[in-house]
Amino acid sequence: MSIQTIHVTASRDYDVLIGSGLLKETGKHLRAVHAPCRVAVISDSNVAALYMDTVLASLKEEGFETLPFRFPAGERSKTLDVVSGMLDFIANHHLTRTDLIVALGGGVTGDMAGFAAATYLRGIDYVQIPTTLLAAVDSSVGGKTAVDLRAGKNLVGAFKQPLCVLCDIDTFDTLPEEVFRDGCAECIKYGVLESPSLLKIFSEGTAKEHIADVVAESVRIKADYVAKDEFDTGVRRFLNLGHTIGHAVERTAKYSLMHGHCVAIGMVMISRAGEKLGLTEPGTTDALIRICETNGLPVSCDYSAEALLESALSDKKRRGEQITLILPKKLGACMEHTVPVSELESILRLGKETSV
Numbered sequence: 559m560s561i562q563t564i565h566v567t568a569s570r571d572y573d574v575l576i577g578s579g580l581l582k583e584t585g586k587h588l589r590a591v592h593a594p595c596r597v598a599v600i601s602d603s604n605v606a607a608l609y610m611d612t613v614l615a616s617l618k619e620e621g622f623e624t625l626p627f628r629f630p631a632g633e634r635s636k637t638l639d640v641v642s643g644m645l646d647f648i649a650n651h652h653l654t655r656t657d658l659i660v661a662l663g664g665g666v667t668g669d670m671a672g673f674a675a676a677t678y679l680r681g682i683d684y685v686q687i688p689t690t691l692l693a694a695v696d697s698s699v700g701g702k703t704a705v706d707l708r709a710g711k712n713l714v715g716a717f718k719q720p721l722c723v724l725c726d727i728d729t730f731d732t733l734p735e736e737v738f739r740d741g742c743a744e745c746i747k748y749g750v751l752e753s754p755s756l757l758k759i760f761s762e763g764t765a766k767e768h769i770a771d772v773v774a775e776s777v778r779i780k781a782d783y784v785a786k787d788e789f790d791t792g793v794r795r796f797l798n799l800g801h802t803i804g805h806a807v808e809r810t811a812k813y814s815l816m817h818g819h820c821v822a823i824g825m826v827m828i829s830r831a832g833e834k835l836g837l838t839e840p841g842t843t844d845a846l847i848r849i850c851e852t853n854g855l856p857v858s859c860d861y862s863a864e865a866l867l868e869s870a871l872s873d874k875k876r877r878g879e880q881i882t883l884i885l886p887k888k889l890g891a892c893m894e895h896t897v898p899v900s901e902l903e904s905i906l907r908l909g910k911e912t913s914v
């Protein structure tokens with residue numbers, strides 16, 4: 559199968575390679591962007607068991623010295639403590655600024671290894687090898703890295719663009735179904751933002767058959783926003799479609815619901831509110847609900863508007879402030895809608911009610 563390459567323009571340009579069988583060519587692709595060196599390969603326990611050996615063997619073949627580091631899988635590992643152990647490991651093996659870190663795994667691995675790369679010796683190069691759909695289409699591209707604090711998720715981090723991103727679509731074959739679906743929500747988000755081709759694939763429920771194109775189109779869209787607004791002070795906020803309400807659902811559920819699932823609920827709610835405010839084309843919400851359901855994603859939650867508001871307000875927002883929401887004008891085109899935070903409750907109410 560051919561490799562699709564998406565170029566990302568940022569403070570440091572790089573390519574995202576998407577294709578089948580890339581893992582066993584890791585060494586060759588790294589060799590194209592970096593001289594042989596020592597490579598700390600960071601992976602969680604699940605992914606390491608499946609793919610670490612392939613990556614290490616391929617790197618060794620091309621003359622790289624490999625140093626595997628594993629941590630327990632799961633968001634609970636995304637802490638300064640675990641990163642501290644990672645940094646000690648890297649320092650004890652005397653990596654220098656001409657060496658490399660490889661993040662082999664989902665968004666948790668990418669965020670942690672990226673943060674280690676951003677901070678070790680004030681920054682060394684790293685490569686992203688995403689193994690979840692969410693990591694492939696979202697977290698591995700764009701340079702945001704972070705860890706969680708007890709006070710909240712992703713509160714400490716840095717912008718650090720990778721040297722390249724290698725996305726082997728075969729790794730998705732071992733993903734638990736709900737983890738795959740979680741990534742679909744972010745792809746549907748790109749569709750709602752601007753992609754008729756993604757909307758078509760997800761309407762037909764054929765994402766798996768077209769997965770390389772799904773990833774390539776999603777990455778192309780993300781890369782476009784990153785090129786325009788690398789440090790997230792402007793248009794990159796369009797990528798937050800479904801996220802203001804989605805984060806509120808996530809927090810209200812005490813993180814028992816997966817992120818992408820909450821984003822699906824958030825997109826449906828903001829679309830419904832948009833229709834009732836006359837900002838969103840009638841019928842958009844019904845069409846979006848069908849797309850989400852076709853792909854096994856939830857479209858509603860039982861939490862009250864009051865409970866969701868409380869969670870939304872705990873997210874650094876204050877009643878007197880303005881908040882910019884992203885909402886669909888129709889499927890494939892979105893707009894910003896800035897309101898005082900005090901209006902958020904009525905928007906949540908409009909988003910929840912099913913009767914128009």
Ligand SMILES: NC(=O)c1ccc[n+]([C@@H]2O[C@H](COP(=O)([O-])OP(=O)(O)OC[C@H]3O[C@@H](n4cnc5c(N)ncnc54)[C@H](O)[C@@H]3O)[C@@H](O)[C@H]2O)c1
Binds near residue numbers: 669696698699
């Ligand atoms: N930096 C960014 O721009 C950005 C963007 C979106 C999300 N994120 C972060 O990404 C994280 C979520 O990412 P995620 O959903 O990939 O989580 P994850 O990394 O925890 O992966 C989900 C689960 O799938 C397993 N897994 C990964 N690849 C597998 C494979 N190929 N086969 C079998 N199992 C596999 C993992 O071990 C884990 O149990 C969150 O921490 C979020 O904050 C960051």
Ligand SMILES: [Zn+2]
Binds near residue numbers: 696801817821
């Ligand atoms: Zn998201």
